[in-house]
Amino acid sequence: MNWLRRFFAWLFGPKQVTRDVARLPDHSGGRAPDVLKEVVQTGGPVKPNYRRLAVRDARLLPDRSRKGGWTGLAWRAPTSVMTGKESRRLFSNSLRTRNRNLRTLATDEKQLARYGLPLWRTETELAAALNLSIEQLRHFSIHRVRDRVPHYVAFAIPKRSGGERVIHAPKKKLKAVLRNVNDQLVSRLPVHAAAHGFVKGRSVKTNAEPHVGRAVVVKLDLEDFFPTVTWARVRGLLISLGYGYPVAAALASLMTESERQPVTVDGQTFHVPVGDRVCVQGAPTSPGLCNAVTRKMDARLSGLSKKLGFTYSRYADDLTFSGDDAKQIETLLNRATRIIHTEGFVVNGKKTRVMRSGNSQKVAGVTVNETLGLSRKERRKIRAALHQATPEKRAQLEGTLAWVHMLNPEQAAKLKADAVRAPTSPGPTTT
Known part of the structure; x- marks a missing residue:
């Protein structure tokens, strides 16, 4: 019956909003291919064993038949990568809002003070706090559909378990800005007590300690953890904490990025987004943001675990439950998966593990059978x-x-x- 539950979860559960490229023109004469991600060796200096990431999609290439010039009495503009109208149409998760109440929402100073967060009422105050001019702030935070200079370098590094992990490393100036935002804002965001990854004073040790000597340890893994936290989710988090729309939108854009494809038009190279703006692995702010976004999910899973006699902890995308009543395992897995899906995340079923006391029990690489340590x-x-x-x-x-x-x-x-x-x-x- 697991396949039936997965089918209904896929059918009725929340789905990650992604850019709709199905309506892009197909210049090949047939059905347009899917977006392809290629890891290539070329593209500039990279550390040993690292390889650049390139995103290819023929539908985003300019139509060479559209050349500028006079057609009768009408002037036709030369080929463009993408117009503003096309961009707004193709981004299902728009960076704009028609909700006037949301757009004009004022800063809640009492709410910010309650959480101990910095008071930034306008983009001007935000820029001043980051030691930037308003032009410099918008240089980094405005989403462009044709960016001449990308702010990130994307590359792949080998995983210890096989395969490759894609890293988006911000360039020097943006990295300094993001570290400043992390120190002033992200490091102060409220995080649940069950979260142990990337939290000061917590570690893999504190994450594993609650699970020592338990009869059964259950491990779940979140699929595409960072990319699941989109621009819209970051903006919503900041608004809920008390920031007004302009500041929340600017910060969300500053701390997220889209995968981009290089496109050359008339000798100029533009970097075109091929997906939503998301938290990327490699940005200093991403771990803290993801911890804050998952706060409600952590609270719900902690409550479920307590009700079933289990203990819950999370280290980044690794979720661990432990207890002494093995009869509750199926109930735990079903209800936990449902909570995770309703909170907008996806369980990687291939990495789900149920570890009993007679076998090796590991939590984030740490053995927890009888004592904490190594096997x-x-x-x-x-x-x-x-x-x-x-x-x-x-x-x-x-x-x-x-x-x-x-x-x-x-x-x-x-x-x-x-x-x-x-x-x-x-x-x-x-x-």
């Missing part, structure tokens, strides 16, 4: 690496030992004692 297998690997390490390699392993010490000082002490007794492997000899 025997992982400790043997570290011990073997210490015995075989050269002096240079052993210095690198000090970082691993420090991490083990944070999780379990007793395990770290035994590994360090073994390291002292271990013979040092000679480095490579040269002749």
Whole structure:
């Protein structure tokens, strides 16, 4: 019956709003292909093992048959990448609003003070707080359908589990601005007590501690965690916290970005958006924003867990539940999945795990069977690496030992004692 539940969740559940490119003109004469993402080697300097991300879609290429010039008595403009009218039509999740009450909503100073957030009533005050002119602020925060200079560099890095992770790294000036926004605003946003990732004073250790020694540990994973938090969700969050529409819209645009495709027209290259503005992995503000947006979801999942006799915690996109009543697992999974979907997120079913006490139980890479720390297998690997390490390699392993010490000082002490007794492997000899 799982397939039936997934079907109804897909049919009636909330769906992520994405740019509708189905009505773009098809210049190939047949049905237009889907948007393609390609990871390429070219495109400028990138760190070793990193590769650029390029987005390709033939429907976004300009029609070369549209050349400027006189047609009879009428002047026809030359080929453009996309007009403002087309942009507004194709963005189903518009950056504008016709809701006059929302557009003219004043700043709620008492609400901002209640949450300890900075008081920014206008874009001018926001720009001054960020040490920017109003022109500089709008240079970074206005959404353009034809951007000559992108503010982000997109590239892919290899995942430890296989595949590649796409990173959107802001360029130097924007990165400095986003760090300023993060310090003044995002780091102060309210976050639920169950959230442990990217929160000061919390870590993988505090995330794993509540699940030690439980009969069953259930792990869920959120699919496309950062991109699910769109511009509209960020704007709505800021308005609900007390900011007026102009400031909330400017901040939401500043902290989000679209994937873009480079298009060359008449010798000039433009970077055209091919999707919604979303929180991107690589921006300093994205982790904190995602934690704040998921606050309600964390509260609902915590309440559900308490009702069923389980404990809940979340580290970024990793959700963990633990308890002693295995009979409640199916109820927990069904209700938790329903809550996650109604909150606008998607469960990655391939990564769902149910771990019982007789087998290895891990929470975000930390073993929680009987005590917090590393498994025997992982400790043997570290011990073997210490015995075989050269002096240079052993210095690198000090970082691993420090991490083990944070999780379990007793395990770290035994590994360090073994390291002292271990013979040092000679480095490579040269002749």
